[in-house]
Amino acid sequence: MMAYLMLYGAGGWTQRWQIADGNEQDIRSEVDSVGTKGIGHLRVVDSQSDAPATLVVAWAAVAAAVVVDSDTGSRQEAVTGQYA
Numbered sequence: 077m078m079a080y081l082m083l084y085g086a087g088g089w090t091q092r093w094q095i096a097d098g099n100e101q102d103i104r105s106e107v108d109s110v111g112t113k114g115i116g117h118l119r120v121v122d123s124q125s126d127a128p129a130t131l132v133v134a135w136a137a138v139a140a141a142v143v144v145d146s147d148t149g150s151r152q153e154a155v156t157g158q159y160a
Contacts, residue, residue, distance in 0.1 A: 077146070078094060079094075079100045079103075079143055080092055080093060080094055080146060081107075081131075082141065082144055083140075084138070084140040085137055085139060086139040093121070094123065095121070096119040096128050103118050103119075107143060109135040110135055110139070110141050111136065111139070115132060115134055116131075116133040116135060117132055118133060119131075
């Protein structure tokens with residue numbers, strides 16, 4: 077199963093990151109830090125190279141965050157769209 081981290085910034089920016097395999101629960105826990113003065117170091121996958129990367133997040137600059145599961149393996153139809 078693939079999962080994505082969606083970040084929404086206080087200034088109107090948005091970012092989508094694929095979560096590196098095995099790091100979903102760690103990132104779900106980090107999402108509780110939204111709006112705090114903390115810094116997060118999150119294991120994600122770079123969308124251009126498919127290489128693992130560490131995303132450093134200043135949680136005070138994040139207005140909202142969500143982890144979106146993308147379980148396409150069990151569905152027959154093609155999945156498309158921004159969050160697929």
